[in-house]
Amino acid sequence: MNIDEFLDPTILIVSGKGGVGKTTVAASLALVAARHGRKVCVVEVDQKGTLTKLLGGRSATYEPTELTPRVWGVNITAERALAEYLEVQYHMKRISRVFTSSHFVDYIATAAPGLEDILILGKIWFLEKGRYTEHNFDTIIVDAPAAGHMLTFLSAPMGLSDAVRVGPIKRQAEWLVEMLRDPKRARVHLVTLPEEMPVSETLETAAALDGKIGISAGQTFANAVYRPLLDENEQSLFEEIAADGSIDELCKAADRVGLSLDGRDLEALNGYAGFLQSRRDIQADHLARLRKGKGGVIDLPFLFSAGLALPDVESLADVIEAEVASL
Amino acid sequence: MNPINELVSVKEIIVCAGSGGVGKTTTAAAIALRAAMDGKKAAVLTIDPAKRLASSLGLKELSSEPSKVSKAKFTSAGLKPKGELHALMLDTKSTFDKVVLRYAPTPEQAERIINNRFYRNISGTLSGTQEYMAMEKLYELHADGGYDLIVIDTPPTRNALDFLDAPKRLTDFFESRVLRWFLLPYMKATGGIMRIANVAATTFLRIVKKIVGAEVLEDTAEFFSNLEGMYDGFKQRAQDVAALLKSDNTSFVVVTSPAEDSVTEATYFATRLNESGLPFGSLVVNRVHPSFGEPIDVTPRQLRRLQEGDERDRLLAKLLINEDRFRGLVHLEEKNLKGLARRIPRHLWVRVPYLQTEAVDFPGLIEIAERLFDGEAEAV
Numbered sequence: 001m002n003i004d005e006f007l008d009p010t011i012l013i014v015s016g017k018g019g020v021g022k023t024t025v026a027a028s029l030a031l032v033a034a035r036h037g038r039k040v041c042v043v044e045v046d047q048k049g050t051l052t053k054l055l056g057g058r059s060a061t062y063e064p065t066e067l068t069p070r071v072w073g074v075n076i077t078a079e080r081a082l083a084e085y086l087e088v089q090y091h092m093k094r095i096s097r098v099f100t101s102s103h104f105v106d107y108i109a110t111a112a113p114g115l116e117d118i119l120i121l122g123k124i125w126f127l128e129k130g131r132y133t134e135h136n137f138d139t140i141i142v143d144a145p146a147a148g149h150m151l152t153f154l155s156a157p158m159g160l161s162d163a164v165r166v167g168p169i170k171r172q173a174e175w176l177v178e179m180l181r182d183p184k185r186a187r188v189h190l191v192t193l194p195e196e197m198p199v200s201e202t203l204e205t206a207a208a209l210d211g212k213i214g215i216s217a218g219q220t221f222a223n224a225v226y227r228p229l230l231d232e233n234e235q236s237l238f239e240e241i242a243a244d245g246s247i248d249e250l251c252k253a254a255d256r257v258g259l260s261l262d263g264r265d266l267e268a269l270n271g272y273a274g275f276l277q278s279r280r281d282i283q284a285d286h287l288a289r290l291r292k293g294k295g296g297v298i299d300l301p302f303l304f305s306a307g308l309a310l311p312d313v314e315s316l317a318d319v320i321e322a323e324v325a326s327l
Numbered sequence: 328m329n330p331i332n333e334l335v336s337v338k339e340i341i342v343c344a345g346s347g348g349v350g351k352t353t354t355a356a357a358i359a360l361r362a363a364m365d366g367k368k369a370a371v372l373t374i375d376p377a378k379r380l381a382s383s384l385g386l387k388e389l390s391s392e393p394s395k396v397s398k399a400k401f402t403s404a405g406l407k408p409k410g411e412l413h414a415l416m417l418d419t420k421s422t423f424d425k426v427v428l429r430y431a432p433t434p435e436q437a438e439r440i441i442n443n444r445f446y447r448n449i450s451g452t453l454s455g456t457q458e459y460m461a462m463e464k465l466y467e468l469h470a471d472g473g474y475d476l477i478v479i480d481t482p483p484t485r486n487a488l489d490f491l492d493a494p495k496r497l498t499d500f501f502e503s504r505v506l507r508w509f510l511l512p513y514m515k516a517t518g519g520i521m522r523i524a525n526v527a528a529t530t531f532l533r534i535v536k537k538i539v540g541a542e543v544l545e546d547t548a549e550f551f552s553n554l555e556g557m558y559d560g561f562k563q564r565a566q567d568v569a570a571l572l573k574s575d576n577t578s579f580v581v582v583t584s585p586a587e588d589s590v591t592e593a594t595y596f597a598t599r600l601n602e603s604g605l606p607f608g609s610l611v612v613n614r615v616h617p618s619f620g621e622p623i624d625v626t627p628r629q630l631r632r633l634q635e636g637d638e639r640d641r642l643l644a645k646l647l648i649n650e651d652r653f654r655g656l657v658h659l660e661e662k663n664l665k666g667l668a669r670r671i672p673r674h675l676w677v678r679v680p681y682l683q684t685e686a687v688d689f690p691g692l693i694e695i696a697e698r699l700f701d702g703e704a705e706a707v
Contacts, residue, residue: 019348271619304652
């Protein structure tokens with residue numbers, strides 16, 4: 001797939017179960033888009049600022065701030081979105097403070113489930129249209145709430161436009177439905193880990209998106225995939241050496257370059273190689289399950305750096321570019 | 328003595344807490360399983376509707392009432408439990424209904440609340456409800472279930488602290504002055520003074536009505552007026568639950584992985600437990616990458632020469648690189664965990680390494696239980 005085609009929809013929604021690396025993928029996608037000349041806005045939804053920090057910025061605010069060249073960040077909360085909505089829709093600047101107390105937003109969320117999500121999606125719509133902001137973003141990347149919640153998040157406008165019969169809210173909910181269902185404007189990418197539960201949930205989520213919610217799913221990102229260590233020849237050589245007990249062959253090889261390995265070192269080498277292999281075997285089953293689903297799967301490598309910083313995000317962005325091209 | 332082993336022998340309630348995706352549910356189930364093996368009547372109460380846990384326990388599904396794990400499940404794994412293992416899942420709605428039935432002055436009033444539309448939305452959306460009801464269910468099980476040990480995992484809140492604040496948040500919400508103030512015109516029998524005060528509220532209402540619709544407002548007002556008189560009951564119960572959690576019968580087990588964000592959350596959580604006077608019991612460090620020995624020192628030059636050598640040399644080079652990567656990871660994980668040791672003394676830690684198989688079936692749970700109970704406590 002051409003990278004421009006991949007980046008064609010303005011809104012890229014990145015979603016997945018908690019702890020699968022959704023935020024890392026969102027950050028990497030932001031870099032990919034920026035590298036291809038887009039002015040990017042990354043959107044966190046009521047978060048602690050992990051995404052923006054990953055991109056080298058401070059915690060994001062409701063107003064866009066530049067994190068790294070061409071990448072801006074915002075943090076949308078339902079409270080602020082409600083305040084803005086009241087201000088632009090009803091010119092209620094002063095009183096909106098009372099409305100936006102957390103109890104009131106809790107009340108709204110309970111009285112009319114989905115309204116909170118709609119306020120957030122509404123702000124994303126504003127950003128897409130370039131309204132009430134001085135910026136004009138080419139790409140908006142949304143780090144969406146965790147999966148179970150995500151389906152309710154994305155289906156909120158459909159629910160509301162069915163429930164309300166007339167009035168401005170009805171019309172606005174319909175605008176959001178149009179935005180989400182148009183594959184030229186919005187695309188949902190799912191992130192998962194090659195493990196039992198995350199894969200099952202991803203397959204369920206993808207089916208639901210396609211089915212009852214009617215939003216076209218984009219790619220699935222399988223995160224933290226262990227890359228193979230040995231090629232086929234090396235693997236059979238390794239097995240051969242291990243099987244006939246001639247493991248000290250490796251000691252001799254080491255000796256020749258001035259490295260002295262004892263039995264415990266060989267055990268360690270063997271232990272780590274075996275550990276990697278057993279984890280890869282587990283992952284392979286789950287990756288196969290994932291590939292049986294619809295849509296392309298992009299494997300992202302396990303990062304031994306474990307710490308998450310801009311260089312990790314850069315290297316994942318490299319992988320995404322290469323993988324997209326080979327789709 | 329292994330800290331988990333010790334807790335199970337003396338406590339009646341174990342609360343497993345920690346951020347999402349670190350294996351809380353599995354840990355909770357494994358602790359209860361082992362307690363059952365050792366002769367206790369144990370129950371695991373899970374918040375997560377994990378189908379996998381049900382099937383790994385040989386249950387069709389988990390319901391809101393305890394189901395007993397069959398003896399056959401144990402026998403087929405070659406085990407003879409001296410006690411019993413029960414499992415159940417939190418059903419927020421039905422637990423809340425019970426609370427309403429208990430505190431409503433009349434059955435009619437309870438019914439009015441339960442049929443109210445605003446009330447029906449509460450269990451699904453209002454933040455704090457799930458946490459509050461988890462505590463409620465725990466209290467009920469402890470009081471009436473006849474269990475020796477109840478193990479509960481906590482809801483996957485974004486912030487582990489939400490869990491501790493939940494009962495207060497929920498009772499505050501019900502008593503919120505802002506809400507009552509603006510709903511007053513919709514409530515029956517408001518006095519003259521109230522009406523004057525509410526002239527300002529009408530502008531407010533007009534807009535809310537536009538946003539959520541008049542029906543919704545009426546539903547809410549009806550809900551709140553029906554709730555009058557029940558706050559004291561709610562509050563009392565919240566206090567009882569808090570007292571139970573702080574008692575000697577209870578212990579908190581914090582579950583974490585060695586990943587940075589998860590460790591940060593665990594550190595914060597341990598601090599909060601301490602500040603809130605809640606009894607901390609043990610730290611479970613899950614998903615630790617195993618170490619297979621002392622580091623091997625290779626110079627870049629040696630490595631390069633191996634990479635340029637024959638097939639056997641190249642094989643060795645790759646094995647050395649692999650060792651170096653995992654070794655680096657083990658080192659990083661240790662570094663992440665180091666800060667936690669300042670908060671939680673190491674003799675309270677138990678480590679569960681990444682196993683070479685997945686802990687998704689009954690034997691997997693048994694293996695986790697073995698690691699939890701038989702693993703040595705950390706050397707100080």
